[in-house]
Amino acid sequence: MRQENVDILADHSLLLAIPAFLPAIALVGLVLFIALRDRRAEKRENDGTRAQSEPTEENP
DSSP, X not given: OOOTTOOOOOOTHHHHHHHHHHHHHHHHHHHHHXXXXXXXXXXXXXXXXXXXXXXXXXXX
């Protein structure tokens, strides 16, 4: 049954779905933040150990 002269002004399904996806998006952002921070810390740590393990050249 279709009614004539009916205009759908808004569809609120997306608005109702936002609260369901917001925690998932926040969790993904948190995981990415921690992963990037850990990679940077590991890179700094490896750079420091490389500098210590390289032999020093003595100038004559």
